[in-house]
Amino acid sequence: MSKITQIEGKAVPVEGNDIDTDRIIPARYLKEITFTNMGKYPFYDERFDAEGRPKGHPFDLPQFAGAHILFVNQNFGCGSSREHAPQALMRFGIRAIVGESFAEIFAGNCTMLGIPTATVSHAEMEKLQALVKAKPETKFTLDLEKKTLLSEGKEHLRFDIHESKRNALVNGTWDSTGILLANAGKTAEVAQKLPYVNGF
Amino acid sequence: MSKGTLYNKVWDAHVVDKLPTGQYQIFIGLHLIHEVTSPQAFDMVAEKGLKVAYPGRTFATVDHIVPTKSQARPFADTEAEQMMGAIERNVRNFGIPFFDFNSGNQGIVHIIGPEMGLTQPGMTIACGDSHTSTHGAFGTLAFGIGTTQVRDVLATQCLGLDALKVRRVNVNGELKPGVTAKDVTLYIIQKLGVKGGIGYAYEYGGSVFDNFTMEERMTVCNMAIEGGARAGYVNPDQTTFDYLKGRKYAPGTSPEAMAKVDEAKWQKAVAYWKSVASGHDAQYDDVVNFNGEDIEPIVTWGITPDQSVGVNDKLPEVGKFSADEVKTVELAYKHMDLKPGSPIKGTPIDVAFIGSCTNGRLSDLREAAKVAKGRKVAKTVRAFVVPGSQQVKAAAEKEGLDKVFTEAGFEWRGAGCSMCLAMNPDKLKGREISASSSNRNFIGRQGSKDGRTILMSPAMVAAAAVEGCVTDVRELMQHH
Numbered sequence A: 001m002s003k004i005t006q007i008e009g010k011a012v013p014v015e016g017n018d019i020d021t022d023r024i025i026p027a028r029y030l031k032e033i034t035f036t037n038m039g040k041y042p043f044y045d046e047r048f049d050a051e052g053r054p055k056g057h058p059f060d061l062p063q064f065a066g067a068h069i070l071f072v073n074q075n076f077g078c079g080s081s082r083e084h085a086p087q088a089l090m091r092f093g094i095r096a097i098v099g100e101s102f103a104e105i106f107a108g109n110c111t112m113l114g115i116p117t118a119t120v121s122h123a124e125m126e127k128l129q130a131l132v133k134a135k136p137e138t139k140f141t142l143d144l145e146k147k148t149l150l151s152e153g154k155e156h157l158r159f160d161i162h163e164s165k166r167n168a169l170v171n172g173t174w175d176s177t178g179i180l181l182a183n184a185g186k187t188a189e190v191a192q193k194l195p196y197v198n199g200f
Numbered sequence B: 001m002s003k004g005t006l007y008n009k010v011w012d013a014h015v016v017d018k019l020p021t022g023q024y025q026i027f028i029g030l031h032l033i034h035e036v037t038s039p040q041a042f043d044m045v046a047e048k049g050l051k052v053a054y055p056g057r058t059f060a061t062v063d064h065i066v067p068t069k070s071q072a073r074p075f076a077d078t079e080a081e082q083m084m085g086a087i088e089r090n091v092r093n094f095g096i097p098f099f100d101f102n103s104g105n106q107g108i109v110h111i112i113g114p115e116m117g118l119t120q121p122g123m124t125i126a127c128g129d130s131h132t133s134t135h136g137a138f139g140t141l142a143f144g145i146g147t148t149q150v151r152d153v154l155a156t157q158c159l160g161l162d163a164l165k166v167r168r169v170n171v172n173g174e175l176k177p178g179v180t181a182k183d184v185t186l187y188i189i190q191k192l193g194v195k196g197g198i199g200y201a202y203e204y205g206g207s208v209f210d211n212f213t214m215e216e217r218m219t220v221c222n223m224a225i226e227g228g229a230r231a232g233y234v235n236p237d238q239t240t241f242d243y244l245k246g247r248k249y250a251p252g253t254s255p256e257a258m259a260k261v262d263e264a265k266w267q268k269a270v271a272y273w274k275s276v277a278s279g280h281d282a283q284y285d286d287v288v289n290f291n292g293e294d295i296e297p298i299v300t301w302g303i304t305p306d307q308s309v310g311v312n313d314k315l316p317e318v319g320k321f322s323a324d325e326v327k328t329v330e331l332a333y334k335h336m337d338l339k340p341g342s343p344i345k346g347t348p349i350d351v352a353f354i355g356s357c358t359n360g361r362l363s364d365l366r367e368a369a370k371v372a373k374g375r376k377v378a379k380t381v382r383a384f385v386v387p388g389s390q391q392v393k394a395a396a397e398k399e400g401l402d403k404v405f406t407e408a409g410f411e412w413r414g415a416g417c418s419m420c421l422a423m424n425p426d427k428l429k430g431r432e433i434s435a436s437s438s439n440r441n442f443i444g445r446q447g448s449k450d451g452r453t454i455l456m457s458p459a460m461v462a463a464a465a466v467e468g469c470v471t472d473v474r475e476l477m478q479h480h
Ligand code: SF4
Pocket: B063, B064, B108, B109, B110, B129, B131, B356, B357, B358, B416, B417, B420, B421, B438, B439
């Protein structure tokens, strides 16, 4: 599996605290039994009116087209555990998310898809969002080894990321099935010792 | 660092390994699946050429997309029918027990686990659904997970998880009449915030929890996730054991004679369950204390579950919030079309929804029926009751609750999630505003992107239904 150490690209800001996964992807799109089409739907109800015309959401503004890094505020991805939310963002083109804080299940789901969730302070995020609005062409580099965010190749700020998530990404172990499976023997031993597994 | 808590004991008993990432590989004792978050996971297992490692430890049901008016197949909604077909195929191919419509045990995944005795103290539980925290009411560590993690549990019966901190949340004293477990959980979220629990498991305790029934404990643990805590639990006690004894999958229950319990086996299980409870000398990363007497019937007014007030309070001024909350507060007032400083009581409602994994159990329906009995749903309100499971439905009908509701003008439906998230035909239309016993008031949650939700207890929903507006249920209780 690939090691993820650097993510480069333009950024797109989506402002607001407590943006829940129902807003990231409305439940009606969860009726599809594959993730294939999810890239069409992120923030659907905030992006389009009843006739399907764009309402001017950042995801549809030409200056942010092709952005790989998403700038968000507090508690992003709260609510439903639906992996459809990071799937939708990823399939839309998002490779990394920088925010003030993330809901736990969402951040875990992102890591499993190879998407880093990096955190910065409120003041720093306000500056980043202002910068990208003023200069949308700015090229950012998220360096997971150094935990720095560079703009136009120059160090801009340091970010935090949950250490186990960072390790999984930089070591290429974010798709965890293989690692867990390698411990099948130990798993059986643990199961053996649990009274309820063996009917007491 | 917490020490000697149920969290520590259950976690330690299930650690398979410390992973190179710093996460822990945790054995999952019970895996529950439903139709929405599992099909992609089964596809991934098949694509990798893997098997389901412990098929006897996964149980399946259908709840999110099922229509509640008629469950005849094929469903009118072709996407829902396709999704139903996928789970039927997957449980057959992978040998997983399935509680479908014919089983008599179908229902919301977090309601059927406990009611069949699958959920037992000391277990680790996972389900591709954030409200898996519900099962913590039994003294389990129960985690909501995403679909790729569902794949991991299917393929390995394990998850890679980060260790959590433990916050003890005490509610002592007594609740006032008319105040319910739903009000307690909304109160805790109001006080600690929707992000307050990030990184924590909540251990709920104190005299209010000691006195709660299992169904009340489930209502509180259900909404731990709305406070940001991935898991919430109550230590197991006699109330827990009494609830479980004789249930279909509980220790010592024999499938042939469910009434007869193998006492020796049962006692062994109880002894084990007692051993996993937090010790008197347990240490917590944080402790918070609340008084039961301070809690009023609570209703939400905004778009996150912590935007709530006592039903007799005025809506908060925007200036009362911290600078970083203001944007969400302004968005909430705009979306809800409510005004700071005005009362919430008297706000007209269009729809009344009683159900969900928070409040779709028998005791919830009983409380709502007490209010509905002998009254009529207001002409302006569309009201319906959706039992959380086929078993709840059958038990309610045996008591005649269905008649109480239908005579009052509520529709009586089949079991499922229904308008909690509106993936089935039950939806708000346009700007409709609902009084709802569910758990999320997010924008768009109930099926219309402009629709609005006011969360409250099931008895309060019944009161709102008959009065046509947000009402303090205690006023109706006095007149009865
Ligand atoms: S009732 Fe609502 S919250 Fe509960 S599982 Fe169903 S959709 Fe999720």
